[in-house]
């Protein structure tokens with residue numbers, strides 16, 4: 317056999333071996349519901365029509381983000397018209413809504429499959445009794461101790477957060493910032509904002525400012541523009557990032573006026589928060605496309621949650637759907653023990669197993685960094701499966717994605 321045919325034979329054998337590494341995922345994928353599946357779209361259209369009748373709205377209203385915000389569902393009465401709720405569930409929703417705000421946009425509510433009590437979209441948006449469990453902390457990140465001025469959170473040398481609002485389009489049941497949400501929307505306080513701009517101006521090592529909340533896009537375009545304009549007037553601010561879940565919970569928020577406005581303030585990035593492939597609906601994908609067209613790179617920060625995405629194939633599928641929508645998976649957050657969210661918790665070992673599965677089996681661009689937010693405001697800590705398994709004087713022992721060990725010279 318010639319050298320070439322020998323090489324081809326080995327390559328073909330190896331390709332078969334590689335195929336087997338993805339066979340399981342390919343077998344599972346058709347059973348993971350995606351927001352663009354015809355079945356999912358049909359169910360959404362049915363619920364949407366019901367909601368439009370109940371709320372006396374038109375198609376144009378549905379696509380108007382202000383209408384969506386005004387018509388958020390915040391109690392069990394309307395909810396039980398769409399989902400089958402027991403008496404107990406209705407009572408729970410009423411009392412839990414008092415403990416932790418409950419409001420969901422008609423758009424996001426229409427994504428829930430009413431026939432599925434374990435629907436991940438439902439778990440993310442509708443209160444359930446395990447939220448009454450009082451264990452966990454209110455502020456595990458120690459945000460009170462990292463606030464040098466105004467509405468700033470600073471934990472890093474060159475970047476900081478501006479918490480411009482406590483409002484969100486929807487109040488996620490797993491929210492890690494529940495303490496901030498409060499009972500009513502608090503508008504940006506101009507004095508605190510101006511104090512924050514002053515701080516950034518006086519600390520020119522700050523080159524990256526994250527505008528978030530709550531949800532930065534709960535503000536109007538005018539309010540946002542005031543913030544962006546002021547940040548851009550500070551010469552040391554190089555990059556501005558917006559933190560918002562609206563591409564997921566209120567995709568109509570990404571309207572033409574918003575895109576035209578942000579184009580004036582580049583380089584501007586946006587980080588959002590998709591947790592499940594179901595959330596990548598045609599509407600959400602269109603919102604991401606508009607952002608891309610406006611030159612805004614989009615990153616995704618998923619939270620790892622039991623009953624939603626604690627499954628390596630679901631995470632793999634989510635990241636593929638994100639890449640198709642030109643959204644780069646950026647972080648997977650380990651859920652902290654925040655009061656009222658304990659039932660969503662996933663162990664670090666299970667998180668690592670998901671990361672271990674992704675590496676090698678899919679594009680590096682589709683692999684986010686798994687992060688634990690250190691208690692006490694000590695920052696984000698990336699955690700990785702062990703790829704460096706031993707070190708001795710001259711060599712390191714490395715493990716590849718398939719678990720094969722390799723000796724490699726240190727110097």
Ligand SMILES: *Cc1c(COP(=O)(O)O)cnc(C)c1O
Nearest residue numbers: 469470471472475476477526696
């Ligand atoms: C997460 C975070 C940032 C941004 O961190 P990156 O890792 O650069 O995305 C900045 N400031 C604070 C306080 C943060 O928590």
Ligand code: SF4
Nearest residue numbers: 484487488491530561
């Ligand atoms: S959008 Fe973000 S801050 Fe707002 S409720 Fe959801 S997770 Fe919390």
